[in-house]
Amino acid sequence: LKPAAFDYFAPDTIEHALQILAEHGDDTKLLAGGQSLVPLMNLRLARPRALIDLNRVKGLTFIVREGDWIRIGAMTRHQQVATSSVVREGCPLLARAAGNIGYTAIRNRGTIGGSLAHADPVSEHPCVALAFDAQLVLRGLRGDRVVTASDFFRGYLTTALAADEILTEIRYPVLSPQTRWSFQEFAKKTGDFAVVAVACLIEIGGSDIQVARIALAGVADRPVRATGAEQRLRGRQPSAELFSQVGDTAASEVHPTSDIHAGENYRRHLVRTLVRRALSDSMSDRDGADV
Numbered sequence: 001l002k003p004a005a006f007d008y009f010a011p012d013t014i015e016h017a018l019q020i021l022a023e024h025g026d027d028t029k030l031l032a033g034g035q036s037l038v039p040l041m042n043l044r045l046a047r048p049r050a051l052i053d054l055n056r057v058k059g060l061t062f063i064v065r066e067g068d069w070i071r072i073g074a075m076t077r078h079q080q081v082a083t084s085s086v087v088r089e090g091c092p093l094l095a096r097a098a099g100n101i102g103y104t105a106i107r108n109r110g111t112i113g114g115s116l117a118h119a120d121p122v123s124e125h126p127c128v129a130l131a132f133d134a135q136l137v138l139r140g141l142r143g144d145r146v147v148t149a150s151d152f153f154r155g156y157l158t159t160a161l162a163a164d165e166i167l168t169e170i171r172y173p174v175l176s177p178q179t180r181w182s183f184q185e186f187a188k189k190t191g192d193f194a195v196v197a198v199a200c201l202i203e204i205g206g207s208d209i210q211v212a213r214i215a216l217a218g219v220a221d222r223p224v225r226a227t228g229a230e231q232r233l234r235g236r237q238p239s240a241e242l243f244s245q246v247g248d249t250a251a252s253e254v255h256p257t258s259d260i261h262a263g264e265n266y267r268r269h270l271v272r273t274l275v276r277r278a279l280s281d282s283m284s285d286r287d288g289a290d291v
């Protein structure tokens with residue numbers, strides 16, 4: 001399979017990339033790792049008239065910690081995110097989830113920015129970004145704007161990115177040492193896209209749960225928070241019984257649709273099981289190496 005003909009640009013600055021984007025309009029696509037876009041082009045499900053390759057653009061690949069935030073450049077590869085000591089120490093949930101994406105070859109090419117911009121509702125990065133309510137920096141010719149993950153995902157493969165903007169950076173809050181976390185997913189085999197995935201963050205003050213954030217992938221046209229389940233956790237002491245009840249709550253508050261990968265009821269069953277499992281796992285003792 002071969003894509004339809006297209007013009008190809010390989011700028012080396014973000015400003016030049018933005019200029020080309022402005023000149024060529026809606027029929028232009030940005031090329032990052034190509035792991036989603038190129039298959040779509042080969043199947044002719046996407047037929048951009050021009051491609052702007054971001055791979056030579058300087059300043060889009062980095063992972064830095066600044067105070068209570070970890071900043072990650074949009075062109076940083078999944079494998080770099082999964083193996084970075086900065087991410088593993090400050091944001092281990094993100095490292096764990098990035099390591100679950102596809103296979104080594106996919107992780108070596110695919111980028112965090114490409115995954116977020118593509119906004120596949122079963123992908124790991126959008127789910128984790130929502131759990132953290134990460135900040136996404138969108139750059140246009142008029143400057144930067146910062147959008148939170150809860151405002152970024154608008155629907156199936158649809159985001160708040162305007163046609164003339166480029167996602168340049170994603171910012172994640174550093175987890176406090178007290179924050180417990182887990183990432184769970186069910187895929188038909190290792191390396192496949194998840195059918196359902198769960199990212200959770202729990203903070204306990206005294207003996208009660210103070211903060212609970214649960215994000216789900218694979219149950220809607222975008223990643224969603226299980227707000228009813230979160231509510232049910234707050235102010236309660238962690239226990240196996242509570243986690244089982246909260247799994248039921250999460251399963252009852254989602255409205256998945258059936259597709260060739262799984263039926264609605266099976267997805268609900270996965271939500272129930274994976275939420276319970278994520279909550280139990282978040283309580284287990286981990287040493288720093290367990291990412």
Ligand SMILES: Cc1cc2nc3c(=O)[nH]c(=O)nc-3n(C[C@H](O)[C@H](O)[C@H](O)COP(=O)(O)OP(=O)(O)OC[C@H]3O[C@@H](n4cnc5c(N)ncnc54)[C@H](O)[C@@H]3O)c2cc1C
Binds near residue numbers: 101118123
């Ligand atoms: C066999 C296989 C298995 C896979 N398994 C998984 C999996 O288990 N989990 C998973 O999450 N993904 C999986 N993927 C997809 C992979 O993670 C992709 O890397 C990711 O979805 C897209 O990132 P990319 O860098 O390849 O983006 P590209 O494919 O280059 O681009 C994707 C889209 O994002 C836009 N875009 C890219 N970068 C930017 C930017 N900086 N600003 C604005 N728009 C931008 C592009 O224009 C395009 O529309 C798999 C892919 C394959 C081929």
